Amino acid sequence: MRAAVLVIAALALFAPIAAGLWHSAGAALGHLPALGSVGPSLAPLQDLVTQPGFATALRLTLGTGFTATLLSLALAIALAAAITNGPARIISRVLAPFLAMPHAAMAVGLAFVLAPSGWIARALAPVFGWARPPDLASVNDAFGAALILGLVIKETPFLLLVILAALTQIPLRAHIHTAQSLGYGIGAIWAKVIVPQLWPLIRLPVYVVLIYNLSVIDMALILGPSNPPTAAVFIARMFSSPDLAQIMPASAGAILLGLLAVASIAALWGGARAIARFGPIWVRRGGRGAPLNTLFFGTAMLGGALLLLGAAAMVSLALWSLAWRWPWPMLLPESLSFAAWARALGDFGPELAMTALIALASTAISLVLAVAWLETQTPSRREALIYLPLLIPQISFLFGMNMMLLQFGAQGNIGAVIWAHLLFVFPYMMIALTGPWRGLDPRYAHAAASLGAGRLRQLWAVKLPLLLTPICAAMAIGVAVSVAQYLPTLFLGAGRIGTLTTEAVTLASSSDRRITGVVTSLQTTLPFAAYLLAFVIPKLAHKNRSALQGAAA
Amino acid sequence: MKRLITAAALATGLATPALADWQATLDAARGQTVYWNAWGGDARTNDFIAWASAQLEADYGVRIEQVKLTDTAEAVSRVISEKAAGQDTGGSVDMIWINGPNFLAMKDQGLLHGPFVADLPNAKYLDLSPTSPNSVDFTTPVDGLESPWRLAKFVFTYDSARVAAPPASMAEFATWAAANPGRVTHPNPSDFMGATFLKQALIELAPDAAALQSPVTDAAFETATAPLWAWYDSLRPNLWRGGAAFPENQSVQDQLLNDGEIDISLSFDPASAAAGIAQGLLPETTRVFVPKGGSLGNVSFVAIPYNAAHIDGAKVVANFLLDPATQAHMQNIEVLGSYSVLDPAKLDDAAKAAFAALPSAPALPKLEDLGATLAEPHASWMTRLAEEWAKRYTK
Numbered sequence: 016m017r018a019a020v021l022v023i024a025a026l027a028l029f030a031p032i033a034a035g036l037w038h039s040a041g042a043a044l045g046h047l048p049a050l051g052s053v054g055p056s057l058a059p060l061q062d063l064v065t066q067p068g069f070a071t072a073l074r075l076t077l078g079t080g081f082t083a084t085l086l087s088l089a090l091a092i093a094l095a096a097a098i099t100n101g102p103a104r105i106i107s108r109v110l111a112p113f114l115a116m117p118h119a120a121m122a123v124g125l126a127f128v129l130a131p132s133g134w135i136a137r138a139l140a141p142v143f144g145w146a147r148p149p150d151l152a153s154v155n156d157a158f159g160a161a162l163i164l165g166l167v168i169k170e171t172p173f174l175l176l177v178i179l180a181a182l183t184q185i186p187l188r189a190h191i192h193t194a195q196s197l198g199y200g201i202g203a204i205w206a207k208v209i210v211p212q213l214w215p216l217i218r219l220p221v222y223v224v225l226i227y228n229l230s231v232i233d234m235a236l237i238l239g240p241s242n243p244p245t246a247a248v249f250i251a252r253m254f255s256s257p258d259l260a261q262i263m264p265a266s267a268g269a270i271l272l273g274l275l276a277v278a279s280i281a282a283l284w285g286g287a288r289a290i291a292r293f294g295p296i297w298v299r300r301g302g303r304g305a306p307l308n309t310l311f312f313g314t315a316m317l318g319g320a321l322l323l324l325g326a327a328a329m330v331s332l333a334l335w336s337l338a339w340r341w342p343w344p345m346l347l348p349e350s351l352s353f354a355a356w357a358r359a360l361g362d363f364g365p366e367l368a369m370t371a372l373i374a375l376a377s378t379a380i381s382l383v384l385a386v387a388w389l390e391t392q393t394p395s396r397r398e399a400l401i402y403l404p405l406l407i408p409q410i411s412f413l414f415g416m417n418m419m420l421l422q423f424g425a426q427g428n429i430g431a432v433i434w435a436h437l438l439f440v441f442p443y444m445m446i447a448l449t450g451p452w453r454g455l456d457p458r459y460a461h462a463a464a465s466l467g468a469g470r471l472r473q474l475w476a477v478k479l480p481l482l483l484t485p486i487c488a489a490m491a492i493g494v495a496v497s498v499a500q501y502l503p504t505l506f507l508g509a510g511r512i513g514t515l516t517t518e519a520v521t522l523a524s525s526s527d528r529r530i531t532g533v534v535t536s537l538q539t540t541l542p543f544a545a546y547l548l549a550f551v552i553p554k555l556a557h558k559n560r561s562a563l564q565g566a567a568a
Numbered sequence: 569m570k571r572l573i574t575a576a577a578l579a580t581g582l583a584t585p586a587l588a589d590w591q592a593t594l595d596a597a598r599g600q601t602v603y604w605n606a607w608g609g610d611a612r613t614n615d616f617i618a619w620a621s622a623q624l625e626a627d628y629g630v631r632i633e634q635v636k637l638t639d640t641a642e643a644v645s646r647v648i649s650e651k652a653a654g655q656d657t658g659g660s661v662d663m664i665w666i667n668g669p670n671f672l673a674m675k676d677q678g679l680l681h682g683p684f685v686a687d688l689p690n691a692k693y694l695d696l697s698p699t700s701p702n703s704v705d706f707t708t709p710v711d712g713l714e715s716p717w718r719l720a721k722f723v724f725t726y727d728s729a730r731v732a733a734p735p736a737s738m739a740e741f742a743t744w745a746a747a748n749p750g751r752v753t754h755p756n757p758s759d760f761m762g763a764t765f766l767k768q769a770l771i772e773l774a775p776d777a778a779a780l781q782s783p784v785t786d787a788a789f790e791t792a793t794a795p796l797w798a799w800y801d802s803l804r805p806n807l808w809r810g811g812a813a814f815p816e817n818q819s820v821q822d823q824l825l826n827d828g829e830i831d832i833s834l835s836f837d838p839a840s841a842a843a844g845i846a847q848g849l850l851p852e853t854t855r856v857f858v859p860k861g862g863s864l865g866n867v868s869f870v871a872i873p874y875n876a877a878h879i880d881g882a883k884v885v886a887n888f889l890l891d892p893a894t895q896a897h898m899q900n901i902e903v904l905g906s907y908s909v910l911d912p913a914k915l916d917d918a919a920k921a922a923f924a925a926l927p928s929a930p931a932l933p934k935l936e937d938l939g940a941t942l943a944e945p946h947a948s949w950m951t952r953l954a955e956e957w958a959k960r961y962t963k
Contacts, residue, residue, distance in 0.1 A: 049652030050677070068962035132827035148829045150750035155813045241756055241813050243962050252758055255641040258951060259648060259673050339848045343828035352848075358611075418649050509646060509660040510635040511603060521608040521636045527849060528823070530611065 017391045024388065024401070028438060031416050032403055036273070038415025042266035050259060059263035063271070066253075066264070068243030073275070076246040079159040079239070080229035080279065083166035088221055090167065090321065091174035092213075093314035096205045098179070099187060106322070107179060111550075113172035113325060114492075115542035117499045118165075119520055120535030122237035124328030125165050127335070127528060129154050132343045134331055140344045148343055155241050162239035166231065168325040170224045171318060174217070180447070180485075181216035184454055185209065202311035203304025211294070214287060220446055223405045225283060226276050230408030233501060233520060246272055250410060266414065273411035280406065329539075336532030359533040363518065370498055370514040371541060373429065377436035378493035381444045382486070384437075388445070389452045390474060401445055404438040409502050417506045432512045435503035436496075443496045444489040451485035452478075484553040491549035495542035515541075590689055593880045598629040600881030604870075605643035606665040608636025609819055612843060616904050619897075624888055630881045635661070640670050647679050647873045659875035663882040666871045668706040668760075671714060672947045674871065681872040681879055683712025688883065690890035691715075695911040701867045702909065707781055707946040714869035717889040718898060719907040720836040721865040721938055722764055722858075725822075725844075729853035731831045737859045738769040742799055745806035751831045753808035753815060753824070757954040761818040761834060766953050768864055770796050771942050780945035784952045793956065804961070811961070826850050838938055839905025842931040846902070856933045862940030867909055892919035900926050 041047070046054030063069060098107050128134045132148035139145070154161040187209065194204040235245045243249060250272065253265035335341065336355055338348035392398070420431055459481060463473045479486065501516050508517075515538040522530050608614055614634060621632035637643055643664045650659050666674070674680050685691055694702050694716065702716045703709065726734045735744040745752050755762035771777050774792040782788070804811035808830050815821040818835060825833040826849060835841070844850030870889065872882045888894055892915055895908040908923065915923075 047652065049648055067958040071963060130827070130829070132824075132829045148827065150809060150829075152809050152813055155809075157812055236816060241816065254645065255639040256758075258669070259644065259677065262645065262648070342826065342851065350848075414649075418653055505642075510605065510637065510642065511633070511660065513636070518636070521638050522611075527611065527819075527847075529848075 035412030035416030087170040090318035097315040111546040119233040202307030374497035447489035487549035491545040494545040597880040714871035865941035
C-alpha cells in the first residue's frame, strides 16, 4: 500500500515535471530538432544574456520578488499578532475574497485605483486642480513598486491564513501569558518567542510565495515595469516571438529562472539560519522592547491599509462591470448598463461549467491522493518532493511538458488539463492538510482500534469527521488554485479548453475593464462559494460539537 | 483593368473541373469542426466568428471553434511543438489568422498546407495579380498558402475635444509632442502595433523608401534608419511618462485615450474609432486621421497548418470569408467595420448594392480621407527595427 501510493504519486507528479525540465533544458542548450537545430551549444544562453535590458530584468525580478515576499511575511505576522491579540479579529473573517480573487483580476482593479487617471487621482483632482491626469508613473513604474504592492496585497492574506493555521500548533496563550508576566510587550513576545517557533511551520509556504513572486507573469504584465519588464515576462515575450529561433534563448531563460529560484530559496534558508544563529544574542540581552510594540502596531496598520486598497480594487471592478462610460475625472460611472453582464451570461456558460468541472475533478483526485499519502507515509525529507511543482517556476517546465504530452498524443483534452492542475492543486492541499492531519491526537484512532475498527473504518468513522474542517478548507484552497491556473490550462489544453481564467487573461489583453469586471466577478465567485461552503459545512455538521467548532481557525 | 477581367473570366472558365473538386471538399467538410486560432482580444471579432460559425453550420454543416489567442505566435509554436513530436497529421490547429512575420516563419519552416487559395470558388472576386496586396504579404510572396479575409490600414485616432489640430505628418509628431508633452505615446515595439508606429515613421523619413522592399542588410539599415533615430530622440523625451514606459499593446493605449491620459492612439482598423465609440470604449469625440503622405496597409489572411486535422473544413471557412455577402456583413460598422478585401470591379450588381447600403457613423472616415496605402517593408525590417529600438532604449 505504502509503496503503491509512492509510485502513483511519482508517476503523476514528478514524471511530468522531470520530463518537462528535460525538454526545456534540451532547447536551452540549442537542441530543437523541429527547427533543425542540434545541440548542445551555449549559443542560446549567450543570445539571452546579450538581449538589451536582460540584466535589468533579472535585477527587477530579484528586487520585486524578495521585497514583496519579505514585506508580505512581515505584514502577515504583524496582522496575526493583532488578530490573536483581539482588536483585529474581524480581518480573519474577510480573508476569503482576497484569497478567492485571482491575481490577474486584482491587478486590473489595482491598476485602475492607482493609475494617474484612476480612482485615487480622481479624488485628488479637485484638490490639486488637475484638468488632465498627471503624467506620473504610479503604475508600471521602473522600480516595480506597483507590482510589489499588488503581490503583497495578494500574498499577505495567504500567509496570514497559513500563520493562523500554524498557530494552533503552538501553545500561544501560555507563552504570551508567561512572557507578559515577565514584562515583555506584545511586539517583543512575537519577535522573540512566537516567530522562532512559527518559522519552521510556515517556511514552506513562504518559499512557495517567493517562487511565485519571482515567476509571476499576469500581474507583472499589468502592474510591472514595461521596458524592460521582469525576467519572467521577458522570457514569456521571447516564447511568443514570431521569430521561432527565439524558443531556444527563451528556454535558456526558463532554465535560468529555475536555477534562480533554487538559489533564492537557498538564500532565504541561509538568511533564516543566520538569524537563528545570531538572533539569540539579541534575545539574551533581555530588552522588553517598547519600540517593537510600535513597530508591530505600525506594520499591522500598514497591512490593514493595503487590504483596504485591495478592497477598493475589488469594488472598482464590480462597479466597472456595471458601467457603460466612466471617463476622467468622474468618481462614479457616468452611465450604467447591464450590457456586459447580459453578454457574459449568454457567452460564458460553457467556460463556467468547464472551470467548475476541472476544479472539482482536480480537487477530488487531489483529496484522495492526499488522504492516501497522509495515511500511508510517515513524515520524511522525501516529502519535500511533493512541493516541487510549487518550487519551480511554471514557465521552466511547461513548454517541455507540453512536448512530452504531444508524444503520447494526449494534448488538448480535458484529462491532460486536469492532470496539469493536479500538479498544483495537490501540493497546496497538502500544505493545508498535513499539519492538522499529523496533529490529530493518535488516541482517537487507538480507541477506535481497541473497539475493533479496521484502518478504513478508523479513517471513515473517526478521522474524517474529526478533520472535516481542515478537509473543507483544503478543498476550498484546491478549487481556488485550480480556477486561477492560466499557463497550464493554455499549454496543455492546446487553447481548446476554455476556462474563465483563460477568457479573463485574453480579455485583459483587450483591456475592456467592463468585461474584465464581469469575468473576474464570475471567476471570483467559484472559489468564494467554495470558501463559503468550507466555512458553513463544518458549522452545520458539528452543530452539537462545541469543541470541534472552536477548531475552525 | 480590362485585361484583368478577361483573365478572371478565363480563370472561371477553366475552373470547371475544380468545381467538381470543390463539391468533394464540401462533402468531406460536412460535420467537421474547424479550430480557428485567432487573436481573441477583440469582442467584435469574436462575435463575428461566432456568427460565421452559425451561418456555416446551417449552410455547410461546418462549425468553427475559435481558439482565442493573446498572440498569434502561440498557434505557430503549437504547430512547431507538434512537428517536434512527430505529429504530422491530425494536428490541433486547423486555421490561423495570420500575416507578416508569423506567415514568413511558417512558410520558411514548411509548416503550411497548400497552395489552396486558387481552388476556392470565391477567389474569383479577388485581385490576385502578382503585385496585389493579396499576393504579397509584407513583401513575402503568398504563393496561395494563405487566403485574405480582412483589410488593415494604419490610422491614428485622437480626441477632437482635446486636440484641435493633430500632427499632419510623422515628422510633425516631434514638434506636436514638444508643445503637448506627455500626451502621446506608442505601444512597446515588441508588440506589432508599436513596431508599426516605427515603420510608418521609417517610410516617411527614410532617404529612399524603395530600399525597404528588399530584405534588410546592415548597410541599408544604417542609411535608412539614421533620420528615424534622430527624429525619435527628439520625440521621446516628450512622450507619455517621459518615454520610459510604453503601453503593452493597442488596446491598452486605447484605454489611456479613454482615460484621458493621452490624446492620440493608433489602430490598424479605420473603423475602430466608430466601433470604440459605439461600445463605450472611446470618447464620443474620437476621430480618425492619417499622415498626409498616406499610411501603411496590409491584408489579414487565414492559413492552414500542414498537419491540420480538418483541412477541408478550413477551406470551406476560408471560402465563406470571401463571399461578397460575408464581406459586406464584415464591413458593416455595426458588425466589424473592417474594409473588404474584394476587388470592387469584380463584384456583380447585387453585391455592389449590398456594400452601398451599409450604414455610416460620424467617426467613420470616408475611403478618400484615408489617403494612399503605403506598402509594408520586407518583414525582416520590422524584426530589425524592434531589436534596434530595444538596443537603444531598453537599459
